[in-house]
Amino acid sequence: MSINWYKYASPASFYFLAGRMIPYFSIAAIVLLIVGLYIGFFVAPTDFQQGEAYRIIFIHVPAAWMSMFLYVVMAFWAGIGLAFNTRLSSMMATAIAPTGAMFTFIALWTGAWWGKPMWGTWWVWDARLTSELILFFLYIGFMSLQAAIDDPRRADKAGAIIALVGVVNIPIIYFSVQWWNTLHQGASVSIAQSPKMATAMLAGMLIMALAVWMYSIAMILMRARTIILERERHTAWVAELKGITR
């Protein structure tokens, strides 16, 4: 079976496809979230070193993974939009940014909650924390640039350039921060050496990661649908959707 991908590159047909897919992803997200949180908070054993407080990682780690992954996906779609001038790709990039920024924020916030009982401090200038913070700044930069530009096509392209420049810079920033951290002989704590995990912990974490994936996809599709409607509001198919004849 071959799928005509170009068909779904049109915002009009993607709108309906996304509408059909959203319920599945939403239900999957809710189910996985409940299962994952149950495993995380009730099934997984108490960590002998970190006590109960470690359980925040079931939210923290999937959020951190997702925050980094989404930036790359965002830059990918923005780049496709810039190269092939496809409107839908750029809309996807715009739709991804707030979700990515939210996960970056969650990762930082839950990291602080984890850090307080573990290290006795809300924040350390650890390499990972610092690069996550910078990633948050990059998301904010992308979103504020797009928000400042009124013409959506210019916003798409300008956002694409800053996203691509950002994605090239992420490894540079990451290694700079890491070397900076080791040069200063860093905070004495490092989250790099994680203890071996019990199976239930690992299962909980992976299920939570999947839940976060499903949530992101559902959320991004919803936001993409809204963006499509907003941008295509003058077209005939949107008018038909509303039952308005012009």
Added chain:
Amino acid sequence: MLTWVIRRDLLLAVRRQADVLTTLFFFIIVVSLFPLGVGPEMNTLRIMAPGIVWVAALLASMLSLGRMFSNDYLDGTLEQILLSPTSLSLLVLGKMLSHWLITGVPLVLMAPVLGIQYDLPFSALVVLTLSLLLGTPILSLIGAIGAALTLGLRGGGVLVSLLVLPLYIPVLIFGAGAVEASTAGLGFEAHFSLLGAFLLVSLVFAPWATAASLRISME
């Protein structure tokens, strides 16, 4: 064509010296504010000096980014530049270099004097100046992308700081790090090599990205 752009921008800067001097004095004032904020304890200041001078240089370079294209944009020169048959990347490189000559070089020349305020030893002063000499062109090169993207936008000045400052972080780390490493008795060559690498990479990619951004902004 490259020299033509540089000569023109330098001539404009000479005719409007206030612009150059404001950036320089901003740099001096920011560096001089820190002792007033953290106290005149010389041992603390000596440790903080490289970071302070570098952060001030970042801010000064960033604040002057607005002028890189906006005057040309307002009087229509930029449109003519875009129409010119010469490669836009090359012309943009000229604008970047002249921005560095106008704002970067005065900072580099002023840095040793400010370092003396912080009681830095002579060897550290040399490393600080050299690190700025190597690092400030990168600021102009990367900053140009932000300046081109925010051209003619409302609130462009604040926006450019959000876009550009996170990208400046590696330069800050290794620029200030070089001075710290040399005062700690470690070698600063590795830091300089990395700064040089950043300079080369941004020299290759930044004019290209800036040219693309200008075309988007001028559509």
